[in-house]
Structures are given as C-alpha cells and as structure tokens.
Amino acid sequence: MENIAVIGVDVGGTKMTAALAKRSGQIVNLLRVQTKPEEGAKGGFKAICEMIWELLNEGRRKDLKVVRIGVGFGGPVNFEQGTVYLSHHVHGWENFPLKEEIEKHFGIVTPVDNDANAGTLGEWMFGAGKGIDDLLYVNIGTGIGGGIISGGKLIRGHRNLAGEIGHMTVKPDGPICTCGRKGCLEALASGSAIGREGTERFGRAMKSEEVFQLAEKGDETAKQIIAEAVDALAFAIGAAANLFNPKRVILGGGVSEAPEHLLVEPLRLRLLRYTLPQAAEGLEIVRAQLGYDAGIMGAIALAITTLDA
C-alpha cells in the first residue's frame, strides 16, 4: 500500500490550488489557477474538476492510487452532507452539493470542509501543532478565523460552525464588525481593524503592516493601537483557554508575521490577565508554520484524516 495518495483542493474567492500528495503529506504535483468570481459557482466547479482530472492523470503516470479528495472551501460548509452553505465572495454556491458532485464525477470519497477547519487540521498534522492533542488555531488576517483540536479531534459542533473566535464579543460597545454586531474580536484585532485604527488616528490611509512598522520605530500611537489589539486577542484566547484548556495556541495569518516582540511576547503576558492560572500554566503561544501553504496543506490534511476513520 505504498502507492496510496490523496488530492487536496483549496477553494478561495479568486484563487484555487490543488495538489497531489503522498500519504505522508509530501506534495508530488501542485496546480494554481485564478478564477473569475463573475463566473460564479459554475465556473469555480469546472476549474476544480479540471485540476482534479489533471492530478489524477499525473497520479496514474506515477503509479499513485488516489483514494481521497479533500476540499477546503472559503466559506461555511455542512460537513456531514458536504454541501456549501454559501460563499461570501462568489455567487451561486448556496447549498451546492460539492461533495456529492465531485464523488459522482470521480468516484473517490471527498470530504469537504471550511478552510478554517482544514487549516487547523493542516497545522496540527504538518505544522506548529504536530503531536499536540489540545490546541487552538487562530488565523489573524483580513478577518479572524480559527479552529480547535481537543482530545486529538477537530471540534466541529452541531452545525460545523465551531471555532468562530473572530466573532466572540470582546467590547460590547466596540466598533461594528463585518457580521453586523459590535465589538467582535475581528473588529478589534484583525489586519483590517488595525489598519482602520491607523487610518483614523494618523489621518491617512494605512494598512496594518505600516502600523507595525511605525510601532517598531517607536511611534507611541502605533504602539497603542497594537497594544489594544493584543489586549483583545488575549481576552478572546483567554476565554477559549478557560473553556477547553489547550496546551498550545497557534497564531497564523498575515498579522501573525509581525515581529515577536510586538505581538507574541506581549500576548503571552497579557493572557495571564484573562486566563485561570492553572490553565495559563505552561500554555504555549507559537506562530503557525505553514504560512502561504496553509490552505492547500489543510485540504491535504482533511483528506488524510479520513483515511484512518
């Protein structure tokens, strides 16, 4: 059974990545395509099938037998049925039976999950979470997403909506969030939120990267903006730590690439304020390791986890 392989597919709003990988996770072939959101789910699904087709042929040439196709989708997914709830970026995905359609086309078992869950499985299997049975993954990019591994299993919840740490309320009177409510973590500590505060307090358009650069140079206003974001992260991660007592917290996404002493180190300290001492003791805060490959490695991990089930 040395020649067993999987295909992973990472479906974003405008970009798709697919890879043929060995059971170890080692990538054999990788494909990337741009898609046009205006072509909707139909165009997206066609692109997915073409990539899978090409990778299956590649597998055959290399004497690899593809036994799973894992799909990480950029939006909420009904995991059990493998249907997409919706995409926030591309029309036509509402209730699309992605699992069923791919299985019908290719005759290969195809788990489909949202990209946050897939990303969590990826870091757990191949990245900063290897060997850790209880971990929290927090992806801090334009928005904030996350996932939880507890007792060696991904927490999915009743409708596969678990892990939404980005929409935990932190400041009830805080700024409006993309979800319409006020003071969510995402509205206080995401890249967009940090950029928004920079824009407001410096009086010119600013992205989060520049706020970090200014803080690095010692600018007090920029340092204050980041301290507030760190405090919000500590509040939400502390709440999660009290609830499920993880051993390790993994920070991914663009914002997590900020210098350690501006983000990870102050976060470690600030967490003590919001976490029970017993749960905070020995709690590790580390950066994600997969970076740009998080999406595709997550889809591969999703495929591989179902091999043992």
Add this chain to the structure above:
Amino acid sequence: MENIAVIGVDVGGTKMTAALAKRSGQIVNLLRVQTKPEEGAKGGFKAICEMIWELLNEGRRKDLKVVRIGVGFGGPVNFEQGTVYLSHHVHGWENFPLKEEIEKHFGIVTPVDNDANAGTLGEWMFGAGKGIDDLLYVNIGTGIGGGIISGGKLIRGHRNLAGEIGHMTVKPDGPICTCGRKGCLEALASGSAIGREGTERFGRAMKSEEVFQLAEKGDETAKQIIAEAVDALAFAIGAAANLFNPKRVILGGGVSEAPEHLLVEPLRLRLLRYTLPQAAEGLEIVRAQLGYDAGIMGAIALAITTLDA
C-alpha cells in the same frame, strides 16, 4: 450480563453520597454521610471506603456484579492519573492518588473526575442532554462551573481543566472574583454575586433568592440586578457558542431554579446579541433535570461511560 452494576461516589466538602446502580443508571441503594472537614482527606477517604464496602456487600446480596466505581470530586482532578490536584474546602487532598487507592482496596477500575465534568456527563446521559452530541452545561450556584460535550465526547483539555466558563472574563473592570482576577462570569452572575449586589443596593444582607423574589414582585432595582446577571451569562454563553457551536445549553444549580421569565427567557433573547446568527439559530436553552441528584448521577454516569471505552 444482566447483573452488571456500578458504584458512584460524589465527594463534597462536608457531604458524601454513594450509590449502587444498574447499568441503566437506575439506583438500587443510596447512602449519604456528613463528614468533618477538620478530619481532612484521611477522614474523607475512610468514609468513601466504608460506603463502597457497604454497597459492594449489598450488590453481592442482590447478585449484582460491580465492575466500575465512578468518583466525582469537588475540586480539580488529574483525570488520567486519577489524582486530586486539591480541595478548596478540605486539607490533605493535595496530590492524593484517589483512583489508585480505591483500586488497590477493592480491585475495581475507578475513574475519578471533578464534579463539574461528572455533572455534565450526568445531564448528558440521564437528564436534559439525553441524545445531544454537542452541549454546554452551566452550573450556576454559589460559584459557576461547567462542562462541554462535543461530538459526543466530554471535552477535558490538556490538564482536565476544560469547562471553566465561570472564570471567563466578562467585564475587565468588574468586581473581584474568588480566583483573584476581576470581572469573571462567576463574580457577576453566580448566586453569591447576585446576593452581593442585592446586599449592596438594598443596604441589608440579602441572598440571591430574595433578589429574585423582589424582582418577581416588580421591584426595579432587583430587576436591574438580574438583568445585569443575565447579560453576563449571555456574554459568556455566546462566546462559548461561537467557539463550540452547541445544539443545547443546559442551566443547572440553584440560580437556574429561578422562574423561567426572569432567567431563561431573557437569556434566550440576550444571547442573540453575543452569538453569531448561524450559531444562535435553533440554539436551545433549557434547565437541568437532575437537580439535587446531579452529583451522584454524574458519578454513576462517569462509571458507565468507561464501560464502553
């Protein structure tokens, strides 16, 4: 195998309960004893052994074979090792190897867990959580404890400290909590917290029951105190719902016995403020069913869950 049975032991600060039960959870014999905290862990352990001994004899008389002893302990426990971390009420329990000692005495496999975890298993197996794979249990008494079932499994976390919703920070500048930090849920919505606010705002010693009674009669100050407690509960339960996406929230403990229209109903409404709409949709808020028996039924449930493992 009709005659298989278990023993459950609920170890409180001053009160212990033990029961012989069938595999179905049906109690055959029940014993209660008062213990003296001043006799420490040694006195407590002796009382535990005497009760087990009596129930084993009873089992023999009734032709029941006891195959597990489940112990719910009133304090943090290292579940894997079955050692007590400590008791907040009785000295001498620090690092006591409770599982090992009972197994040595009686030669019967003995899972030991904290009473919040046991209580969660109890409601899940015999109470308001029957058949629900994703639930949050919140016990609102003198303090606030809790437990989480996710994907049909109790969430224990890295050091068996999961479920501490009572120590989630809700108001960073709120009152001091028993844990030494500020603004925990327990400091805002427990029976003691509601009583403390009553005492303060009415200018005389008051318990939470009286605050509820006054609110029931229409007193505006009492209604305000309860509204604030409900808001804190909604904040914390909403955060947990975003993280774990439960199907049902079960409220136990003395405070949960307040009239529905003062607690459960306003909580349902208030939760919408703090929960993602998708996670709030269809989320059920119900009262626990086991009441006074929660502790002993939890210990029995703990014993029974390990039968299938």
